[in-house]
Amino acid sequence: MDEFLTRAQVQEAADYIRAHTRHRPTVGLVLGSGLGDLAEAVEDADRLPTADIPQWPRSTVEGHAGRLVIGRLEGQTVLVQQGRAHYYEGHSLQRVTLPIRVMQLLGLHSVILTNAAGGINPEFVPGDVMLIVDQINLIGMAGLSPLRGPNDASLGPRFPDMSVPFDRELRALAAAAAAEAGLALRQGVYAGLAGPSFESPADLRFLRTAGADAVGMSTVSEVIVARHGGLRVLGLSGISNKANLDGSTVTTHQEVLEAGRVIVPKLTGVVRGVLRRLPNEARA
Ligand code: HPA
Numbered sequence: 001m002d003e004f005l006t007r008a009q010v011q012e013a014a015d016y017i018r019a020h021t022r023h024r025p026t027v028g029l030v031l032g033s034g035l036g037d038l039a040e041a042v043e044d045a046d047r048l049p050t051a052d053i054p055q056w057p058r059s060t061v062e063g064h065a066g067r068l069v070i071g072r073l074e075g076q077t078v079l080v081q082q083g084r085a086h087y088y089e090g091h092s093l094q095r096v097t098l099p100i101r102v103m104q105l106l107g108l109h110s111v112i113l114t115n116a117a118g119g120i121n122p123e124f125v126p127g128d129v130m131l132i133v134d135q136i137n138l139i140g141m142a143g144l145s146p147l148r149g150p151n152d153a154s155l156g157p158r159f160p161d162m163s164v165p166f167d168r169e170l171r172a173l174a175a176a177a178a179a180e181a182g183l184a185l186r187q188g189v190y191a192g193l194a195g196p197s198f199e200s201p202a203d204l205r206f207l208r209t210a211g212a213d214a215v216g217m218s219t220v221s222e223v224i225v226a227r228h229g230g231l232r233v234l235g236l237s238g239i240s241n242k243a244n245l246d247g248s249t250v251t252t253h254q255e256v257l258e259a260g261r262v263i264v265p266k267l268t269g270v271v272r273g274v275l276r277r278l279p280n281e282a283r284a
Pocket of ligand 1: 116117118119198199215216217240241242243251254
């Protein structure tokens, strides 16, 4: 779907948020399916329904609250996006990734993207947390890029580099945070598809051969917009189900939401540890 947003439209959303919070966030956190409860940890929070924010894409999916929670967490001022919109809901990729552009215009330096994903690596079990070390942008390879259309050079370059999509320093902080919390942090490559149908066994064998460890329906386009806009990115996948490479099991959205209950405390530990280790805001 062609729908190109201008900087002025993104600015409308950013201005609304600035006018409705006392805080000036520097780190963004996007919470995936079933992971919304991570926002409960935020202190001194301002809560904004995203339905009130101009230009913001609506999420229609169960498990996505549609709220921004802005406040303090581990010495940082964070903007937490509880629930995201997906391409399969009918939005353009520019609309889906508008929240990342808004974070850019609000002056955030980093964003932590979380998602629920199917585990393709046979060693992964539901409940695992995977640090995303790289991504396969399958939806992009199929021609769907959030950067398609006119490039506003004030937001980023026409041909952005993607040699290091996930920030090395943030990855190291996540590994250190997980070690301190006694959590086994998996590492792997995330493949992003359009959804909403889950993958066939042959899709999954293809993804495994291509080097994917986990698969989901979000994140990759957000990473591209964040890198285009100069934000540093940390990606964490909660493995909600074993991808069904031989057709012997069925994957359901309910299963994805239920796995979130096991994953949220682990993710909370990693995210808290990363925030605690970041330079404090004065130096950021
Ligand atoms: N496939 C795609 N997306 C997902 C899955 C899956 O198995 N689990 C959670 N999100």
